Amino acid sequence: MRLGPDQLIFWQYGLLTLNGTIVFTWALMAVLVLGSMLITRNLSSEHQRSRWQNLLEIIVTGIKQQISEVGLRQADKYLAFIGTLFLFVAASALATVVPGFEPPTGSLSTAVALALCVFVAVPLFGIREQGLGGYLKSYLEPTALMLPFNIISEVSRTLALAVRLFGNMMSGAMIVAILLTITPFLFPVVMTLLGLLTGMVQAYIFSILAAVYLAAATRPTQPSTADPPSPATAPAAGVAAETSQ
Secondary structure, three states: OOOOOOOOEEEEEOOEEEEHHHHHHHHHHHHHHHHHHHHHOOOOOOOOOOHHHHHHHHHHHHHHHHHHHHOOOOOHHHHHHHHHHHHHHHHHHHHHHOOOOOOHHHOHHHHHHHHHHHHHHHHHHHHHHHHHHHHHHHHHOOOHHHHHHHHHHHHHHHHHHHHHHHHHHHHHHHHHHHHHHHOOOHHHHHHHHHHHHHHHHHHHHHHHHHHHHHHHHHOOOOOOOOOOOOOOOHHHHHHHHHHHO
16 A cells, blocks of 8 residues: 555654655755756856756746736746745656655645745735735725635635645545556556646646735735826816816
């Protein structure tokens, strides 16, 4: 029977436990950090670029484009956070092709940790863009009666992020494990490829939802009254009113 990352115990001393979730998470982070250092150490602006640099630029450009399409202004401000979420979840899914590797995103603790990162980042970015008063005012929109419902919405969507990521990643790993037991040849290979596709989709959905939450938190408060006409258009408006009389 295939064990989950939380059930794999590598070392234990009293209350201190080193399970698979911690080991695979730190191993994945080490690979991402080392890979980024190797790729970015010889960046070139000339036409002769390495294939790794071209791949990196495609990924970064694609993430920035998605951030902009969500509605976040100045995508560079959010690139590090959203890009890190996407790369970690995507790399966790791709690393499942390595024998013995269990995706840390298949652990509820990792999924909750990622969702909590979004939960903390949303008010931080919102306060930075709107100020403390402007951000807190958004909880009173459209009326003060919506305050408890807006707070519940903040908590519930964080829980939904964690459960969605955990459920999809864990179910994919379990299905592959069951099929490897029943039919250990061609079909599990197809399901493994399908699992990789599912993992990439989950990475995209998780990062896009995080960007949507950030866009909602950083959106400027809409004015309650219409903006007054500018001096350039005011005379024209007066002439039009006199003509209509």
